Amino acid sequence: MAQRLKEVDVVVIGVGMVGSIVAKELAAAGYKVVGLERGQTRFTVPEFQSPAVHDELRFDIRKALMQDNTREPVTFRNQGAQVALPVRRWESFLPGTGLGGSMVHWNGQTYRFQATDFQLATQTRERYGKNFLDPDVTIQDWGVTYDDLEPHYDRFEYLLGTSGKAGNIKGRIQAGGDPHESPRSRDYPTPPQKEHFQGAMFRKAAGSLGYHPFPQPSSNLSQPYTNPEGVKLNACVFCGFCERYACEHYAKSVPQTVILPVLLANPNFELRTGCQVQRINLDSTKKHATGVTYIDAVGRVFEQPASLVITSTFAINNIRMLLLSGIGKPYDPATGHGVVGRNYAYQTMSTVASFFDEDVIVNPFMASGASGTLVNDFAGDNFDHSGLGFIGGAYIGAVNTNGRPIQYHPVPPGTPAWGKGWKQAVVKHYNHTVMFSCHGSSVSQRQNYCDLDPTYRDAWGQPVLRITFDFPPNDIKMAAYVTAKAVEIGKAMGAKQVVGSPRKGPYTVTQYQTTHNTGGTVMGDDPKTSVVNRYLQSWDVPNVFVIGASNYPQNATWNPTGTLGALTYWAIDALKNKYLKSPGRLVSA
Amino acid sequence: MNAPAPPFARFAFSFLLIAALPCALAASATPAGAATPAAKPAAKPAAATPAASAAAAAPPCEACHGAHGEGMAAAHVPRISGQSADYLKKQLDDYAAGTRDNPIMANFAKALSEQQRAKFAARYAAMSARYIPQVKPPIAVHLARGHQLAFQGDEAKRVQACNACHGPDGVGVPHAAPYLAGQSAEFLASALKAFKDGTRKNDAGELMRSVAERLDDADIAAVTGYFASVDLSTH
Numbered sequence: 001m002a003q004r005l006k007e008v009d010v011v012v013i014g015v016g017m018v019g020s021i022v023a024k025e026l027a028a029a030g031y032k033v034v035g036l037e038r039g040q041t042r043f044t045v046p047e048f049q050s051p052a053v054h055d056e057l058r059f060d061i062r063k064a065l066m067q068d069n070t071r072e073p074v075t076f077r078n079q080g081a082q083v084a085l086p087v088r089r090w091e092s093f094l095p096g097t098g099l100g101g102s103m104v105h106w107n108g109q110t111y112r113f114q115a116t117d118f119q120l121a122t123q124t125r126e127r128y129g130k131n132f133l134d135p136d137v138t139i140q141d142w143g144v145t146y147d148d149l150e151p152h153y154d155r156f157e158y159l160l161g162t163s164g165k166a167g168n169i170k171g172r173i174q175a176g177g178d179p180h181e182s183p184r185s186r187d188y189p190t191p192p193q194k195e196h197f198q199g200a201m202f203r204k205a206a207g208s209l210g211y212h213p214f215p216q217p218s219s220n221l222s223q224p225y226t227n228p229e230g231v232k233l234n235a236c237v238f239c240g241f242c243e244r245y246a247c248e249h250y251a252k253s254v255p256q257t258v259i260l261p262v263l264l265a266n267p268n269f270e271l272r273t274g275c276q277v278q279r280i281n282l283d284s285t286k287k288h289a290t291g292v293t294y295i296d297a298v299g300r301v302f303e304q305p306a307s308l309v310i311t312s313t314f315a316i317n318n319i320r321m322l323l324l325s326g327i328g329k330p331y332d333p334a335t336g337h338g339v340v341g342r343n344y345a346y347q348t349m350s351t352v353a354s355f356f357d358e359d360v361i362v363n364p365f366m367a368s369g370a371s372g373t374l375v376n377d378f379a380g381d382n383f384d385h386s387g388l389g390f391i392g393g394a395y396i397g398a399v400n401t402n403g404r405p406i407q408y409h410p411v412p413p414g415t416p417a418w419g420k421g422w423k424q425a426v427v428k429h430y431n432h433t434v435m436f437s438c439h440g441s442s443v444s445q446r447q448n449y450c451d452l453d454p455t456y457r458d459a460w461g462q463p464v465l466r467i468t469f470d471f472p473p474n475d476i477k478m479a480a481y482v483t484a485k486a487v488e489i490g491k492a493m494g495a496k497q498v499v500g501s502p503r504k505g506p507y508t509v510t511q512y513q514t515t516h517n518t519g520g521t522v523m524g525d526d527p528k529t530s531v532v533n534r535y536l537q538s539w540d541v542p543n544v545f546v547i548g549a550s551n552y553p554q555n556a557t558w559n560p561t562g563t564l565g566a567l568t569y570w571a572i573d574a575l576k577n578k579y580l581k582s583p584g585r586l587v588s589a
Numbered sequence: 590m591n592a593p594a595p596p597f598a599r600f601a602f603s604f605l606l607i608a609a610l611p612c613a614l615a616a617s618a619t620p621a622g623a624a625t626p627a628a629k630p631a632a633k634p635a636a637a638t639p640a641a642s643a644a645a646a647a648p649p650c651e652a653c654h655g656a657h658g659e660g661m662a663a664a665h666v667p668r669i670s671g672q673s674a675d676y677l678k679k680q681l682d683d684y685a686a687g688t689r690d691n692p693i694m695a696n697f698a699k700a701l702s703e704q705q706r707a708k709f710a711a712r713y714a715a716m717s718a719r720y721i722p723q724v725k726p727p728i729a730v731h732l733a734r735g736h737q738l739a740f741q742g743d744e745a746k747r748v749q750a751c752n753a754c755h756g757p758d759g760v761g762v763p764h765a766a767p768y769l770a771g772q773s774a775e776f777l778a779s780a781l782k783a784f785k786d787g788t789r790k791n792d793a794g795e796l797m798r799s800v801a802e803r804l805d806d807a808d809i810a811a812v813t814g815y816f817a818s819v820d821l822s823t824h
Contacts, residue, residue, distance in 0.1 A: 045744035050753045224799050232747070235794030237754065248753045261747075 016101015107369025735815020
């Protein structure tokens with residue numbers, strides 16, 4: 001029997017980046033906010049300190065910071081005709097858990113999407129014609145524009161202290177930045193990080209081919225920075241342990257280093273950790289949420305009543321929360337009807353390895369998660385796709401983040417997979433290889449979706465999420481095209497051997513690619529094709545807001561966090577200035 | 590927590606000025622980069638004479654830093670024995686360039702050629718002086734606080750563990766960060782205060798200034814007392 005707790009104004013499910021920011025803003029506006037976090041409380045001191053935090057076996061191989069998939073797995077299959085099986089070892093993508101969420105183990109790569117990304121369907125139709133795309137592709141416009149989000153991108157970057165170089169300030173192209181970016185109102189809060197040697201080699205070669213290299217925007221900071229919340233961060237020391245690790249130096253922008261100190265000091269906010277939310281409760285009309293039911297770490301069941309529920313969990317968990325709660329119609333790929341779980345997308349990642357002789361020493365371990373150099377010349381819609389048969393693109397960059405000993409050993413094709421020959425090749429190539437990433441967009445497609453698994457349940461007895469996904473042909477074509485361009489850059493660097501590995505299907509969950517899962521609770525202007533409106537408010541239950549990369553109708557070229565931060569502030573603006581003043585639908589259906 | 594400089598410190602400084610300045614002048618008279626005979630081990634670790642060439646022997650350093658680089662704790666003169674050559678060279682370069690401020694060391698460093706600075710750095714990096722216990726070891730509660738800052742840091746002050754950069758128990762990370770273990774507490778405290786005041790600013794990325802500005806006098810006394818108590822020979 002659930003114990004009913006005292007009603008609060010707002011319940012936030014998941015105290016990661018989004019949850020921390022939303023809770024901070026609403027608590028500061030005077031509302032009583034409870035944050036429910038399934039994982040543990042953790043801070044830079046003592047949890048993230050070295051030498052423990054530099055344990056590659058524990059964090060990289062055994063994924064210590066990730067969602068506990070012995071208790072709460074997802075199941076996976078490529079096609080609807082297959083039987084999905086539980087993922088018991090995270091490999092392809094790495095959803096985090098615990099206070100601060102997945103952002104604690106991010107790389108700090110802080111991009112904006114471009115204006116055309118938010119009107120992708122319109123843009124594609126207008127530029128390439130109605131029948132350009134495979135009819136199975138289900139891309140759509142976002143319902144917001146870049147101009148709507150610009151002030152919120154700015155606010156998020158200034159919260160994080162992002163280190164970068166503007167390429168376009170109010171329409172004026174800035175030397176050294178990305179000339180393809182949509183106009184920003186001002187430069188980044190801090191200058192770019194120091195360029196590593198691989199980045200310098202890339203910049204020279206890409207520039208010689210007429211491309212436009214620029215420094216990766218990094219939320220591992222180039223210098224000390226005090227953000228508008230009054231929280232101070234330190235400069236990054238380039239230890240090469242960002243992604244999959246927490247930062248010991250207060251140098252990576254994560255909730256603990258940018259906002260939690262302010263949130264936790266506010267008596268209007270209460271953090272409860274070890275709380276596994278089972279569902280959002282609805283009243284008998286099914287159009288109004290009454291709060292949430294959760295189970296704490298010792299198995300007690302609580303009902304937390306609230307006037308407003310915000311689910312801000314990792315993208316795929318947002319989808320599951322709505323499905324478990326019966327909010328919104330589940331998507332059915334057979335009919336194309338329904339919305340929850342629809343338009344699940346990912347990121348299309350390819351790599352290029354350029355092998356040099358031993359006189360070229362790259363020291364790959366001297367890096368941060370975002371200290372690379374890249375070009376956007378083949379990203380998004382920055383090049384003409386006429387006759388190419390695909391949309392989207394990838395940024396190409398020397399954006400290698402580390403040279404850690406267990407995981408990082410580039411070797412050329414033909415190297416034995418183990419034994420003496422492999423060891424000799426690792427020794428030979430470790431310090432003389434430049435790695436590029438082609439970080440590519442992902443279109444949504446009719447057959448790719450998420451629903452509740454009919455067989456497997458979590459440790460609390462609830463159905464787990466089932467992911468059905470394979471790479472759309474559009475993205476395989478895109479990866480082949482852009483990877484060939486990246487190989488040309490490798491050759492222009494003068495490498496002895498350049499090996500491109502364009503992404504090919506089928507998609508596998510047993511190989512790391514990226515943790516950029518998107519879609520499933522997408523935003524939009526039409527309740528038939530979106531779960532939430534342009535303010536991230538549920539069409540069906542107006543006192544539920546869903547905030548996450550699950551809102552993206554398809555995934556753009558770039559890492560999703562910057563856009564998620566912008567959407568978070570955009571939604572907060574609507575909450576504070578519209579919804580909370582007069583609760584109800586912000587957009588009529 | 591923070592004792593005023595003992596009279597000995599003043600004595601040490603005046604001694605140093607008298608003994609060292611002529612040597613510095615002699616060194617500056619030597620053309621930079623001029624060929625010098627191979628360094629001979631100093632027969633006697635005595636004060637330098639004007640005749641001694643800076644590159645020929647170590648006496649100008651020895652006068653304060655000791656024959657084996659053990660330093661002069663009470664006079665805030667650091668132990669440099671076994672310190673990373675890269676670190677020592679960078680400090681000499683910074684004194685010479687004026688980015689680390691200390692009138693005495695600046696005089697010496699400016700008088701040395703770059704080659705000579707590298708040579709002195711390498712010489713002291715290769716030494717291994719015995720550990721010198723503190724005259725007045727810290728009391729247990731201060732040691733405990735110092736140990737906490739060294740190994741764990743302090744979330745409330747947003748200070749990470751010293752060992753995160755300075756190595757396990759402050760043994761140092763060659764090229765990157767100097768050792769703190771066995772260092773003079775007085776020297777460490779004056780270095781932290783210089784970072785805190787902003788009078789020392791030769792730390793990459795303001796890394797030490799960012800930390801020092803968040804430590805109060807009690808923390809500085811505790812953490813420097815702790816590191817001074819670490820005898821690496823027993824590790």
